[in-house]
Amino acid sequence: MTLTEQHHRQLDTRYSETFATGSGGIEGAPARTRFNAEVLNARQKRMKAFVDSTHDPEGTSLESESLDNIGIVQYPDSYLETPREIKLQEWEGQVQEVGSRYFSARLVDLTAGEREEAEEVDLPLDDLTESDRILLVPGATFRWIIGYRYIRGEKERFARIVIRRLPVWTEQEIRTADREAADLYNALFGDPHNRAATANRD
Amino acid sequence: MQVDREKFLVTAIQEPLIRVHDFFVKCFQALPETPIRAVGINRDVHFDAGSRQALDRVGDILAPKEVWQDFAMRDGKRIGGLRSLTMEQAITKQGQRERLDGLPGWIQVKVDPSAGGVPNGAYVQVNDHYELTKMGKLSDGRSAADLVAQKWDASIDRSEEYVDRIMELASDPN
Numbered sequence: 208m209t210l211t212e213q214h215h216r217q218l219d220t221r222y223s224e225t226f227a228t229g230s231g232g233i234e235g236a237p238a239r240t241r242f243n244a245e246v247l248n249a250r251q252k253r254m255k256a257f258v259d260s261t262h263d264p265e266g267t268s269l270e271s272e273s274l275d276n277i278g279i280v281q282y283p284d285s286y287l288e289t290p291r292e293i294k295l296q297e298w299e300g301q302v303q304e305v306g307s308r309y310f311s312a313r314l315v316d317l318t319a320g321e322r323e324e325a326e327e328v329d330l331p332l333d334d335l336t337e338s339d340r341i342l343l344v345p346g347a348t349f350r351w352i353i354g355y356r357y358i359r360g361e362k363e364r365f366a367r368i369v370i371r372r373l374p375v376w377t378e379q380e381i382r383t384a385d386r387e388a389a390d391l392y393n394a395l396f397g398d399p400h401n402r403a404a405t406a407n408r409d
Numbered sequence: 410m411q412v413d414r415e416k417f418l419v420t421a422i423q424e425p426l427i428r429v430h431d432f433f434v435k436c437f438q439a440l441p442e443t444p445i446r447a448v449g450i451n452r453d454v455h456f457d458a459g460s461r462q463a464l465d466r467v468g469d470i471l472a473p474k475e476v477w478q479d480f481a482m483r484d485g486k487r488i489g490g491l492r493s494l495t496m497e498q499a500i501t502k503q504g505q506r507e508r509l510d511g512l513p514g515w516i517q518v519k520v521d522p523s524a525g526g527v528p529n530g531a532y533v534q535v536n537d538h539y540e541l542t543k544m545g546k547l548s549d550g551r552s553a554a555d556l557v558a559q560k561w562d563a564s565i566d567r568s569e570e571y572v573d574r575i576m577e578l579a580s581d582p583n
Contacts, residue, residue: 251414267449268517268536294424350425369425374434377558 291357292365300328302347308332310343314351334368342370430561437550437557444547447514448556450537452568455523455530458579464522464529465490467578471520495519506540513540518571533575535568 300312301324309331313324330351335343348371356365376384410432411418417436421429437443458464468491474481481489499506499515508514515538523530539556541548 266515266517266536267447267538268451268519268534290423292424297425350427352424354424367424369428371427372431372435374431374438374554374558377434377438377555379555379559 292354293356294352294354296353298326298351300349300351302343302345302349303327304345305332305343312349330368334366335370339368339370342372347371348373426565427561430557434554434558437554441549441551441554443550443553445550445553446540446542446547448539448541448553450557450561450564450568452533452535452537452565452572454533454572455527456533456572456576456579457527458529458531461529463579463581464531466581467520467531467575468522470578491520491522493519493521508539513543514538516567518575520575531575531579533572535571537564537568 295318297317298314299317300314303311303313309329311327311329314326314328315321315324316326332340332343339349350367350369350371352365352367352369354365355362357363410420417433419429419433437445458467465487471494472491474490477489481487496518497506497515498517499508501507505513506515508516515536517534517536517538519532519534519536521532521534523532537560539560541552541556
């Protein structure tokens with residue numbers, strides 16, 4: 208076991224977030240929220256002044272503006288424990304067939320850094336949440352995670368299957384796919400421009 | 410998720426984190442005209458260093474106590490230590506910060522003692538920030554969606570690497 212793996216085992220909660228257009232952030236339990244209109248209006252003015260100016264930009268780091276400063280006060284209803292999770296293995300899968308109790312899929316081992324499907328598996332439908340069941344069709348993409356989690360001090364193993372709600376393809380992805388298709392075509396049948404030039408010479 | 414007039418924030422506290430990517434990109438593909446000033450892909454990690462000595466080792470390597478002398482140590486006793494450290498990767502060009510990929514923005518790595526109830530905990534935050542305002546003009550949702558779709562995987566891999574480096578500091582060199 209490498210040092211990194213050892214410390215991953217001590218890993219608490221890892222999470223990611225993406226946000227746009229502002230700064231600051233809120234962590235914690237669901238809460239009732241009160242808005243202070245005066246403070247919010249003052250902040251709107253500050254933000255507008257910022258956009259109009261070329262001053263040092265405000266960051267997207269969570270701590271760059273505290274909650275108090277944006278006119279929102281939260282009252283936590285109750286303490287919500289965030290389970291500590293340690294991910295051991297992650298695959299991305301593509302659904303091949305859906306049966307009455309199981310579905311089959313091809314898997315890419317993301318933990319091993321693989322890029323191509325190298326494994327096949329049958330997974331029980333019961334492992335899916337109800338909201339994901341309706342998305343389970345041949346061709347659907349999903350993530351399958353196996354790991355440990357700590358809830359109220361108890362360690363347990365978990366497996367989670369989540370069907371991806373894939374965005375539509377971006378322009379860049381379409382261009383990349385076109386390029387890969389052209390490369391594959393050329394590898395199989397040769398470059399059409401070169402073939403035309405060869406035919407003309409003949 | 411938190412959405413107000415100034416901010417759109419999506420957070421995942423459970424794997425798979427790719428859900429954040431999918432949701433964000435899909436939202437702004439559907440809202441392509443939304444004015445957007447900046448995008449940040451953040452990674453927050455609280456980890457248990459294993460012992461008080463290991464946690465202090467992290468702080469001592471990042472902020473050597475020889476520099477602080479009796480501010481941090483007195484009579485062999487620790488009386489102070491690292492509260493917060495932020496490192497930034499950016500090149501300043503014409504008064505603007507630019508990332509190594511040539512885009513306006515920066516990467517910041519912040520290390521604090523964890524306040525999340527983790528025993529001997531350290532907290533690492535990676536802020537992968539992209540500034541989308543050009544000459545005072547805001548960008549749009551379409552550009553933000555394309556940017557996140559393009560940068561997500563590399564950003565998550567990079568932040569994992571930075572977090573691993575900090576975690577490795579906790580291990581005893583002997």
